[in-house]
Amino acid sequence: MNRRRCLALLGMLAALPAPALAQQPNATRRLGVLSVTAADDAIGQTRSMALVEALAGQGWKERDNLKIDWRNGGGDRARIAQLADELIALKPDILLAVGTPSVEELRRRTTTIPIVFAVVTDPVGQGFVENLAHPGGNLTGFTDYDGPLAGKWLEMLTQVTPKVSRAAVVFNPATAPFAPLMLRAIEDAARTLRLTVEPAPVHDAVSIGALASRQDGAILVLPDFFTMANRAQLLSAIAQARVPAVFWSRTFVDEGGLMSYSTDSVEQLRRAADYIDRILKGARPADLPVQNPTKFELVINLRAARALGVTLSPGLLAIANDVIE
Numbered sequence: 615m616n617r618r619r620c621l622a623l624l625g626m627l628a629a630l631p632a633p634a635l636a637q638q639p640n641a642t643r644r645l646g647v648l649s650v651t652a653a654d655d656a657i658g659q660t661r662s663m664a665l666v667e668a669l670a671g672q673g674w675k676e677r678d679n680l681k682i683d684w685r686n687g688g689g690d691r692a693r694i695a696q697l698a699d700e701l702i703a704l705k706p707d708i709l710l711a712v713g714t715p716s717v718e719e720l721r722r723r724t725t726t727i728p729i730v731f732a733v734v735t736d737p738v739g740q741g742f743v744e745n746l747a748h749p750g751g752n753l754t755g756f757t758d759y760d761g762p763l764a765g766k767w768l769e770m771l772t773q774v775t776p777k778v779s780r781a782a783v784v785f786n787p788a789t790a791p792f793a794p795l796m797l798r799a800i801e802d803a804a805r806t807l808r809l810t811v812e813p814a815p816v817h818d819a820v821s822i823g824a825l826a827s828r829q830d831g832a833i834l835v836l837p838d839f840f841t842m843a844n845r846a847q848l849l850s851a852i853a854q855a856r857v858p859a860v861f862w863s864r865t866f867v868d869e870g871g872l873m874s875y876s877t878d879s880v881e882q883l884r885r886a887a888d889y890i891d892r893i894l895k896g897a898r899p900a901d902l903p904v905q906n907p908t909k910f911e912l913v914i915n916l917r918a919a920r921a922l923g924v925t926l927s928p929g930l931l932a933i934a935n936d937v938i939e
Contacts, residue, residue, distance in 0.1 A: 625895055628646065631933060633680055633757075634837045636778050640762065641679070642678075642679050642680065642681055643674070643679065643681070643706050643707045643708070643894050643907070644680075644681045644682075644683065644704065644705070644706040644708075644712060645669075645680060645681070645682045645683070645687070645707065645708055645709070645890065646682075646683045646701035646702075646704060646706035646708075646709045646710070647682060647683065647684050647685065647709075647710045647712070647715040648687070648694065648697055648698060648701055648709065648710070648711050648712065648719070648720060648793070648848075649661070649662075649684075649685070649686050649687065649712040649713060649716060649840035650686075650687050650689060650694060650712060650714075650715050650716055650842075650843070651688070651689070651712070651713075651842065651843070652686055652687075652688035652689065652715035652739070652843070653684075653686040653688070653787065655686075655688075656777070656865070657842070657863070657865045657879070657880075660880055660936075661712065661879060661883045662684070662735060662883075663760070664880045664881075664884050665803060665883040665884070665886065665887055666682075667884075668883070668884040668885075668886075668887030668888070669744070669887045669890065669891070671730045671887070672887060672888065672890075672891035673891075674846065674887075674890070675892070679773070683701060683704055683706065685698075685700060685701055686722075686902045687715065687716070688843065689839055689840060689842070689843025689844070690851075691715055691788075691789065691834075693862055694715050694716060694719050695719050697719075698716070698719035698720050698722075699723065701720070702720070702723045702724055702727070706727060707727075707728075707894060708727065708729075708730065708890055708893055708894060709724075709727055709728065709729045709730070709776060710729075710730050710732070710886060710890065711729055711730070711731040711732075711734075712731070712732050712733050713734065714734050714735060714740065714789075714790075714791070714792070714839070714882070715732045715735050715789065715838050715839060716731070717729070717734055717737075717740075717742055717753070718740075719860075721752075721753060723728060724752070724896055726752060727751055727752065728752050728753075728756045728893045728898075728899045729754075729816070729899065730753075730754060730875055730886050730889045730890055730893065730899070731753060731754075731755030731756070731838035731886075732755055732756045732758075732879070732882040732883055732886045733756075733758045733882055734755060734757055734758060735754070735757060735758055735759040735785045735790075735792040735795075735796075735837055736757070736759065736792040736902055737749075737755070737757060738904075739790060739792060739795055740792060743904055745807050745825075745905070746904040746905075747903050747904075748900070748901075748902055748903070749899060749900055749902070749904055750900050751899070751900060752899050752900070753899055754889060754900070754902040754903070754904055755886065755889065755904060755905075756882045756885055756886060756900040756904070756905050756906075757791075757905070757907060758837060758876075758877045758879060758882065758907060759796070759837060759877070759907070760877070760906055760907055760910075761799055763799075763802045763875065763876075763877075763910075764796055764799035764802075764803055764887065765799070765800075765803035765806075765807075766807055766875045767800070767804075767834050767860045767875060768781065768800060768803045768804055768809055768834070769803070769807060770860050770873060770912075770930060771809070771832045771834070771858060771860055771873060771874060772790045772807050773926060773927035773929065773930045773933065774832070774924050774925075774926060774927075775857045775924060775925045775926075775927075778809070778825045778831065778832040778858060779808075779809060779810060779831070780809060780810035780811065780812070780830075780831040780832070781804075781809060781810075781811050781812075781832040781833065781834050782800070782811075782812055782813075782814035782825070782831060782832070782833050782834070783796075783797060783800060783811055783812065783813050783814055783817070783833055783834050783836060784814045784815075784816055784825065784827060784834065784835045784836065784841065785813075785814075785815060785835075785836040785838050785840075785841065786815065786816055786817050786838055786841065787815050787817070787842040788817060788838035788840075789839055790836060790837070790838040790840070793813075793838075795838055796837075797811075797813060800834070800875075801846075811834075814828075814833070816840075816841075816848075817840075819847060820850055820938050822844060822847050822848055823847070823851055824854075825848070825851040825855060826850075826851040826854035826855050826896055827855070828857055829855060829856070829857070830857065831857060832857050832858045832860070833852055833857055833858075833859040833860075834860050835848065835857070835859060835860070835861045835862060835866065836862060837862040837863070838862075840927060842865065845865065845866055845869065846869070847886070848866075849866065849869060849870050849871055852871070853870070853921070856922055856923070857922070858872050858873075858922060858924050859871060859872050860872065860873050860874065860875065861873070861874040861876075861918055862876050863865075863876050863879070864876060864911060864913040867913045867914070867915045867918075867938065868938070869914075870915065870917075870918055871915060871918060872914070872915055872918045872919060872922065872924075873912070873913065873914045873915065873918075873926070874911075874912070874913050875910065875911070875912045875913075876910065876911060876913075877907035877909065877910055878907070878909040878910070878911060881908075882907070884911045885905065889902055911935040911936065912930075912933060912934045912935050912936075913934065913936045913937075913938070914926060914930070914931060914934045914936070914937050914938065915938040916937060916938060916939055917938060917939070918938075
């Protein structure tokens with residue numbers, strides 16, 4: 615190719631819109647992933663595997679045409695902020711934020727790099743997007759909370775024998791800024807179900823340990839990366855209290871908790887891969903609607919029930935997606 619034709623080609627490429635450039639098949643793209651979980655956390659590893667597999671299904675493969683920079687905060691808010699700085703410095707083509715703190719830290723640092731989020735509660739109320747249908751800005755993604763969840767959690771507790779009349783709602787105010795939204799829905803459901811609910815905020819080992827002194831009632835653990843990161847101590851305190859508890863993730867039940875009703879966070883990472891693919895091919899986050907959860911699962915641990923000395927209604931057991939014997 616002579617010099618004149620080469621310069622003409624370069625000029626033509628420079629004039630192409632960003633979407634056209636984004637679709638060049640041989641370009642290696644860069645994805646930065648910031649997750650609130652620890653690198654060795656089982657649920658975090660499962661989510662990562664699901665993401666990689668789903669991206670490969672879209673044609674994006676590591677060591678081929680995609681470079682993935684993984685960062686895991688391990689439940690430490692200061693660490694998450696530091697890792698957000700690291701990812702932005704790498705100048706990725708796109709970012710994936712898993713969990714509310716990851717979104718908060720990344721959006722503070724960029725208004726231009728596209729951000730897809732997953733496992734996030736109330737993105738409108740938290741100011742991440744303008745509305746679900748038309749997010750605006752550089753963020754879009756997938757929520758982990760649907761309004762009826764609050765009522766389902768409490769309804770599950772009413773199907774425990776001996777009868778439950780009150781429930782403590784556990785969350786960390788510093789890491790679950792969306793808790794007031796959930797508490798309002800829980801209080802509304804409690805009036806219908808004739809239960810008494812009370813907030814039980816936790817923020818450190820001492821406050822978690824204090825849950826062991828709750829010798830009656832029940833416990834409802836809200837979605838919160840703090841409760842996930844500290845689930846071993848939380849499960850220990852609840853076991854000492856010997857009260858029934860319902861959780862926001864099956865991870866708690868797999869590790870000894872009584873029951874959970876939750877969205878499928880692994881499925882959210884698979885769905886996030888589709889948005890990542892579309893944005894890398896030129897779509898704008900502002901034009902991709904934020905999607906509510908579509909898959910839910912009820913998991914019950916009968917071993918935990920026997921240890922607590924409680925029974926669960928046959929109707930609840932009949933609709934469970936998974937029963938741990």
